[in-house]
Amino acid sequence: MRLFRLTLTTILLRKAWVICALCVLVIPFVLPWISSASEKPVLIQPARIQAAWSTLWIVTMLWGYFTAAxxxxxxxxxxxxxxxxxxxxxxxxxLSEIWLAVFIFILPMALATAAITQFAASPSDPAERTMWWxxxxxxxxxxxxxTAPLLCLAAALASRFGSVAGYVTTLALTLYGLYGVGYLDNLLKLEQNPILQGIWLFSPHYHFADLTQRLYFKSGALPTTAFWKMTVYFLGILALWSGISRLAFRTKLSS
Known part of the structure; x- marks a missing residue:
């Protein structure tokens, strides 16, 4: 694990992760009080949920992908x-050790975000609180x-094409999967197009993983069957990105 320790030490010494950790821990508590939610106390917890998970996604996309690349x-x-x-x-x-050195920073931030929404934004109703877990x-x-396979993909693409290409590609994939697929779906509802339909079908539907609105509106946990189907789906994408990452990754400049 020598490369892991070297990469981990490098990231630690740059200290940018400290700013990211502070954002994840502080913004969910500060932002709701300086926004319009402070005028209605009942909106504080939903605003905290929105701020917590949005901050985590932003930190991962801006700092996590860039650091991996x-x-x-x-x-x-x-x-x-x-x-x-x-x-x-x-x-x-x-590649595995570089990925792990970056992922080890993202994991605690994700756990902290889940803890904030669990303990600082949970419903008062006991039945809803059980569902909250x-x-x-x-x-x-x-x-x-x-996010885990995308961190790996960023590092792999950057090793071959440069950090800018690795970062921009993974960032674009994430934004497309979270938001672009939805716009494409709306377009297909207005006018059917076989080519666009094929693109939509084989797109990474990352928006399925964004459960912020379910927390925000207290829609309840995903049904067990639906959750496991989504897990299998994202594991399939993980396997695809892992394979591409290994093919793209290089350890030295081409001769």
């Missing part, structure tokens, strides 16, 4: 990857299933 590029261009190859650390292991757990699992 930067580390992937540095490993290939600085000679670090080539050095570890000579010590017997293969490309797959190197299930819904928060479902959201946490789906969020990690979506």
């Amino acid at each position: 930067k580390q992937g590029e540095t490993n290939a261009t600085s000679g670090t990857g080539e050095y570890f190859l000579t010590t017997g650390l293969g490309a797959t292991r190197q 299930t819904l928060n757990t479902q959201y946490l699992v789906l969020f990690l299933l979506v």
